[in-house]
Amino acid sequence: MTPTELQWGGFTATGLQHSHPTAIGVGRVDVVGEVSAVFERYERALVEGDVATLIALFWDDPRCRRFGVADRQQGAEEIAAWRRAHPSVPEGRALRDTVVLALGDSAAVVTTLFTHSDGATEGRQSQTWFRFPQGWRIVAAHVSEVPLG
Secondary structure (H helix, E strand, O other): OEEEEEEEOOEEEEEEEOOOHHHHOEOOHHHHHHHHHHHHHHHHHHHHOOHHHHHHOEOOOOOOEEEOOOOEEEOHHHHHHHHHHOOOOOOOOEEEEEEEEEEOOOEEEEEEEEEOOOOOEEEEEEEEEEEEOOEEEEEEEEEEEEEOO
16 A cells, blocks of 8 residues: 545645545545535634534534643533533644544544744644535644744
8 A cells, every 4th residue: 555645626645545545534635525515614604603513513522522722622512512611722723734634534633833923833633534415524622832943
């Protein structure tokens, strides 16, 4: 197996080239497209402070987890309460090196780097998405920042 990259809009899908790639489903372009679209919806809601959309895109289950820069939530209720108290991100958020890795037809991982206009930190964000009957939902998320300079 060798590494491969597929482009979808502004996102990159990475996977492994396998003799039967559809059999293992890594890097499926259709899944990358779907998850890229819902990730863009999430990011837009995050920047605009659209709390209802942010809450709706997390799995409504007590097993859902979110680790933030200086916080953590266990379960949909804690995530929703945290998001209501922190509806958006600082101005000037810019993403780069966003990668969507499809894992079959029902799961994907999105990783991205971000900065804010002050340029003081580099943020790192990862989300695990799963396709439920009601659509794609985040089942686990992690955000961290490291100082620059």
